[in-house]
Amino acid sequence: MRLSPIGTRMAGMSGLRSIMEDVASTMAGTAEEDWINLGIGNPAAIPEAGAMWREALSNALAEDFDRAVGRYGPSRGSTVLINAVVDYFNGAYGWDLTPQNVVIGPGSQMVCFAAAALFLGPGPDGMRRLVMPMVPDYTGYQGLCMHEDGIAGVAPRINLEAEHRFSYSLDLDALARRDDLGMLLISSPGNPTGRAVTRTELDDLIAVAEQHDVPLVVDHAYGAPFPRIGEVHVDPVRHRNVINCFSVSKAGLPGERIGFAIGDPDHIGALAAFMSNSVLHAPQLPQAAVAAALRDGCLDRVTREAITPHYRHKRQFMDEVLAQQLPPGLNWRVHSGSGGMFSWIWIDHPWFDDIDVYRRLKEKQVFVVPGRYFFVDAPSTDLPDGHATRCLRLSLSAPEKAIVDGVTRLADTLTDMQNPALG
Incomplete structure (x- = not known):
């Protein structure tokens, strides 16, 4: 079967979709609780x-x-x-x-x-x-x-x-x-x-x-x-x-x-x-x-009383965990977002690569999303010092324990990557 040019484009696998397929296939046959998924795009399960x-x-x-x-x-x-x-x-x-x-x-x-x-x-x-x-x-x-x-x-x-x-x-x-x-x-x-x-x-x-x-x-x-x-x-x-x-x-x-x-x-x-x-x-x-x-009016009420406060707390919680867990001497920054469901982290070191850290974290049963997929063409993006491949997206929807455990494993991974580069 021959696809049209449009068919070829639309049937193709995007970078992020390939990551999602990798997550699904990797987790298949294992208990979901064995994994820490900080790449999830689903909203948090808010009871209200x-x-x-x-x-x-x-x-x-x-x-x-x-x-x-x-x-x-x-x-x-x-x-x-x-x-x-x-x-x-x-x-x-x-x-x-x-x-x-x-x-x-x-x-x-x-x-x-x-x-x-x-x-x-x-x-x-x-x-x-x-x-x-x-x-x-x-x-x-x-x-x-x-x-x-x-x-x-x-x-x-x-x-x-x-x-x-x-x-x-x-x-x-x-x-x-x-x-x-x-x-x-x-x-x-x-x-x-x-x-x-x-x-x-x-x-x-x-x-x-x-x-x-x-x-x-x-x-x-x-x-x-x-x-x-x-x-x-x-x-x-x-x-x-x-x-x-x-x-x-x-x-x-x-x-x-x-x-x-x-x-x-x-x-x-x-x-x-x-x-x-x-x-x-x-x-x-x-x-x-x-x-x-x-x-x-219940959508307005639940938004005001439950959804907005939930994510405000989770963003503050993520910021605190990052500050506590990421290794000293690491040049890292988090984007000062005013909303959304994610934390956007920039690790500004030549040894850092978002795909590399994705693979290393997967070995530790943690999923994150490499930052390059949010740029149209990461290698040629007009930003300094490889910025487009030095970012990660972490979900705020995960439970607090998962955030703590996931960021701890991220910190361990960054320490492993950092020490050879400094030595």
């Missing part, structure tokens, strides 16, 4: 969130099984959820949405994939690329474009802060030099760094999108208004060039794949047509559950 969704799904199933499960639904999304989204965002932010501004999809990643298919590819003036204005960013974005060489990333500026802290910031000059923009896409707070864009940066990105007449897609999977994982101080912005994507996955419902986009009716109408031609519509039972959680 689990109880909320269990009740909402049970009620949706009991109240109208036939409508929720036994019939096809509108490709744009169920009327009950569309109306709930319109009412919620108009009330929360004073927007003037109508149902034409909203589309529901089977997860926000599918919404982003649809946007990439609509706006990217070869044209009369050259390739129109998906440009991530500040890498590192969510590695799943690198699989969104069906065209070879259709993804580009802009390296950030690196800011050294207090001891063992650093941050990235937008390099607007580098972004402005690009002439291949078909769509801008950024997560905020970001995966893997937890960094949220500032209002000034967001305004700058909107200005670039306007100048090139392209959409800016902002993925709020970790942000405001829910699940608000972290101290997020910039609310979503309504603008004709902005497509805001939201998800309930990190609010405790990842398996049911419900996400939605809010934007200009022309953009949203095209996305709705794409859903009709590809997946027909998102699952209807969880749509009913999400609508109920929006309308009765």
